[in-house]
Amino acid sequence: MKSKKVLIVENNDLNRKLFETLIGQIYSTEAVKNGIEAVKKASSEKYDLILMDIQMPEMDGITAMKTIRRQAMHQCPILAITSYSAETSRKLFMEMGFDDMIIKPIRPKEFLTFITSKIDIESEESSTFAAVSEANDVLDRLVFDQLLKYNNLDTIRSIYIDFLDEFDQLIYPIDVAFQEKNLQILLESLHTLKGNSGTLGATAIYILSHEADKNTRSQDWDSLETTLKKLKNERIKFETYLKEETTFKQ
Secondary structure, three states: OOOOEEEEEOOOHHHHHHHHHHHOOOOEEEEEOOHHHHHHHHHHOOOOEEEEEOOOOOOOHHHHHHHHHHOOOOOOOEEEEEOOOOHHHHHHHHHHOOOEEEEOOOOHHHHHHHHHHHHOOOOOOOOOOOOOOOOOOOOOHHHHHHHHHHOOHHHHHHHHHHHHHHHHHHHHHHHHHHHHOOHHHHHHHHHHHHHHHHHHOOHHHHHHHHHHHHHHHOOOHHHHHHHHHHHHHHHHHHHHHHHHHHOOOO
16 A cells, blocks of 8 residues: 555644654655645656645645646645535535545544545545544543554654644744734634644643634633633643653553
8 A cells, every 4th residue: 555645735844744644654655835845746746645735835725736737737636634624615625626625633543544535446435524522631532542553652752742842832923913912823823723732632722722713813802811821721731641641651
C-alpha cells in the first residue's frame, strides 16, 4: 500500500504533522503549507489523493483545487479540509469541484478509514466524520488511545508538546487582539486553537476555545475575558495531567 501517495496541503504545522504521521502508517506522503506549493507539486508529481486545507495564505485551497483541475494535473480525489460541519457546506464544496470534505477536528480511526475509502477504488462511498467524543474533562482518553494505535509513544509525546508550544504562541496575539478588540485576529487564533485541541482530545481547552469564539462573535468582552482566563488555566492543567496522571501510558 506504500505505493499509494497522498499530498497533504495544510497551513497549520501541528495538523500537518498529525496528518503525515497518521497517513504515513499506510501510504507515502508529501506535505506542503499553501496552495501555491500544492499547485507546483501537482504539476510534477502523481498522487492518489490530495488533502486540501481551505484557509491558507498566498493561495487558498479552493483556488488551488480549481487550478489543479483546470490544468488537468490530476484526476485523483481532492478532499477539502475544513471546520465547517454543515451538510450544506459539504454540498457546496463538492459543487466547487472537491470530491468530499474532512471536518476538523478529526478522529484518527475514522479519518484513516475515510482516507482509505477514497484511495481504494473498491471501497464503498464513505461519509465524513467529525466531533470530539464524550470525554474526560482534561484529555479524551478515547482520542489518545486511537492516536496511540497508529503511532509510537515518542511520536505522540512530540505531538502533544508541539500542541502546548503552539498554544503558548497563540495566546499572546489573542491577548493583544483582545485589548485592541481585533475580531479578525481573535477569530483566526481561536479557530486554530479550537481545531487542534479537538483533534488531540484536549477536551476542556476545546470547549473553552469554542466558548471564546462565541464570545468574540457576539462581542461579549466581559465574558471573553473570563473565558480566556479559564483557557490559560486549562493549559496548565492539561500539561500537568500529561506529566503526572497519564505520563502517556496506555
